[in-house]
Structures are given as C-alpha cells and as structure tokens.
Amino acid sequence: MCVHPLVAWEQMAEWISLEELVVLGDSLMRRQRSFVPGGVRRFEEILETDLNFRGRKARMKAVSMPRSGTDSSQETRLRLLMERHGLTGAVVNMKTCDPVSGKVSYFDIAYPQYGFALEYHGRQHGLHETWTHDIDKVRFLFRQNMYVFGVKAEDMKKERKMNELLATIFTQISAPWLVGDE
Template identity: 35%
Template sequence: MLRRCVEAQSKLRFPPVFCRMTALGLLEVELPRLMRCSGSDGDMRPERVVAGQNAHHALAGIHDVQWSGLIQTQVVADAVCCTTAECTWVMMAPVLSMLELVVLGDSMMRRDAALKRTSIAGFEQYLDQLRERCKRTKVKGFRACCKALKLIRENTDSSMESRVRVTLDQYGLGVPNVNHPVVHPITGRMLYLDMAYPELKIAVEYDGRFHADQWEADVERRRILDELGWDVIQVTAADMRTEGDRHALAMRVAQHIGIRLGRKVRVRAPLAVEQLADGRRAPEAAWKRWL
C-alpha cells in the first residue's frame, strides 16, 4: 500500500491526504467487511480526502472522497500523509454496517501495542471536536460513531472476537469482559481470556488458529484453566456463519451460564446492533439478577 501511495503522490502537484480504505492499509489496521466503498467491486484506486467540490480534480488512478468533517492527519513512514485512526473511523461509517463500525473501532485499539492506533479516549476527544463542526454543517458518519462508541472495546485481538462479543449481547447474554486476565496463584503465570464472564468463571475463546505448533500450548493453557475452575467455551468460524449458527452459539453459552447458576437461562430474540447502540436494552443481562 505504501508503495502505491508514494507512486500516486508523485503524480500530484500537492501531497494528498489518503483516507478510508487506503488509510487503513497505511495504518496496518485489519480491514472491516464493507457494504460499499471505492475499494470494493474491483476498484482499488488509492483514496484521498478533499474538503469540498472546489478541491476536487479528477485524476486517473486516484479516487476523491469529499468530506465536510475535521480532517485530522498523520505522516506514515516519513513518506505519505493519511487521516488518523479516529478520523478514518468516522469517514468509514457511511460505508459500514453498525456491526462492522464497532469491529473497526475495536481493530484500531488492539491489545498488541504494535497494532494499537488509538484508544476510547482518543475517539471521544475527536468526536468532541467534531461535534463543534456538526453545529455548522452535516458531517457524514458522526452520529453513527457516537452510537458505536458505546459498544467498542479496547484490547481485543481479532475482529472475530468482536463479532462474537456483540452476538452474545444481541441475544441478551450481556457483554463479556475482553482479554480478561487470570493469574495462576502458585506459578504467577498470567493468562488472558478472549472473553469472560468472571462472576461465573466462564471463558469464551475464539479459535481461528488451528496451527499444529499451537496445539501443545493450547492444551497446556486449557489444563491450567481447568485446574483454576474455569469453564471454557470454544468458538470457531463455523459458529458465526449464519443466524442459525449464531443462535445455536448463544444457546450453548446460555446453557453453560445456567449450569453455573443452577437454573435455566433463556436467550431473547436478537436485537439489531443498531438497537444495542441506541441503548434499547436492559442495562445488564437478566441472569445477573440471580447472582
């Protein structure tokens, strides 16, 4: 991506500010699933942001994206300029579903410091600045991001973990903690669970690896968690393919919760992610009343 952007920049009189999918590539952020964008349908031209119609000049090999928001930038590899993670997140909102907007926000705040591009505080600060701009002009993506802010979480490791977390919330099972730390009381070894309901010592682990060299480490990890009394629910891509699969996953998690509580736990008809973001749900999962 960097090479393509440097090449595209060399053809322009003024250095561009690359945005949206191009910015995600430059920032090395995991790409979301698009609804629509210039980067879809085979159009892989670098995208640059322009503030208005007057700044737009059609150029072969460059796709202009007009946007009225606060254009916040950063330099990558001392070579090209792109929108920051926070700015890119808002610019991507019009071409993403609410779920994928949440997933993208998570992807920008990875637990791995080498992949972490911002924080919830960073998003909040940028949206506060953008709020002032919205008093004068409409900014596409602002409202959606304000809603998605309620659902994003820092320190995740993969986009599929984010999708699993939101699915469990949709079915009324509450939001599990992400990357929950567990310390072995004897060895002091620290383990991080993908998702956890710590009150019940239930872990939800997404396994998308299946590498032979990982198998032995996973067996040892599972043994330690078993010894510490954790109930580990393994989730794979097959559990997330269809709505029926996701419902079955929610039922399985509810069954594990019910066993811990000693009573039946029901799942509800799933809410749309937009409904979760709007706050149209109970403040906590119904089963927590029985703790």
C-alpha cells in the first residue's frame, strides 16, 4: 500500500462523480474486507484534518453517504438510485436469522419501515448454491410479511426497466399486501 485508502478516496474526489465517490467509499468498508476500520467517522476525521486537497466540495457532499458493510458496487449504485427517487433509510446488508431453518441471511438493501428489501442479482446468483439460498431468503421475508424485489443489471441500465421496478415498489408501499387476509 503506497497511500492510505482514505487519502486515495480524498484524492479521487477531484476526478470522479459524486456517485462514484460514494461507491468508492462503500468499497473501502466492505463487509468481508474493510480497509477503513471505524467506518464513516474515519471519513469525517480526514475532512477535519485535510483542508488542502482539490475536490473538497465533492468530499463534503459525499462524506456521510458511504455505508459500512456493503458487498458490491452495484448494490451501492442501486441504493443511491433509490435515494434519488425519495426512498431513504435503507439498511445495508440487513442481517436476519430464520427461526425455522436457523440460517443467517443478509439482504442487500432493506427498507423494513416499508416492508420490502432489494436483492441485486449479479451473475453469481445463477450458481445453484446461491440460487437456492436466495429462494430460502425470499421465503423467510415472506413469512415476516415483507416483500423482496430482485434487481438485475438491465434494470439499472435501462430507464424503462427502472421505471417499471420503481412503479412496482411504490405500488407496494402505498398498498401493502396482506398474507392470508381476504
């Protein structure tokens, strides 16, 4: 390592978009391997001490936006996209334990206050082990009266697909479904 990861993050503020600065910040605090122990507070400490780097204005906007414990850059981009559409308060990698199976699961982006979670499905979700685990996770949330929306790369790249997903989510939030109630 030639430079501390937070210094590299700080230096990139001049060169990349605000969204990508947040993606980079999240990637420094991954669930499996964090380069920044102490989370977002460490980002804030850097801003308090370093006043001379270019891109300070972008850093000031971005400093509170990264989240600890993320798993992928696409999940971060999805969370930011949801925020741009008014859905705030996301819980990143919400940990759950299914009392029936005993399995511990993490949901990519959860909105327990609205009764749903988002699961980004990259190529690894096609693997049999991942696929079966995903199905078990969906069943668990269903028993908790929560809904899971699967999101794929195409949904985030094509405006029409994203609008369809958002319409479905906002319909769910405004008229939640009830299990077994008729």
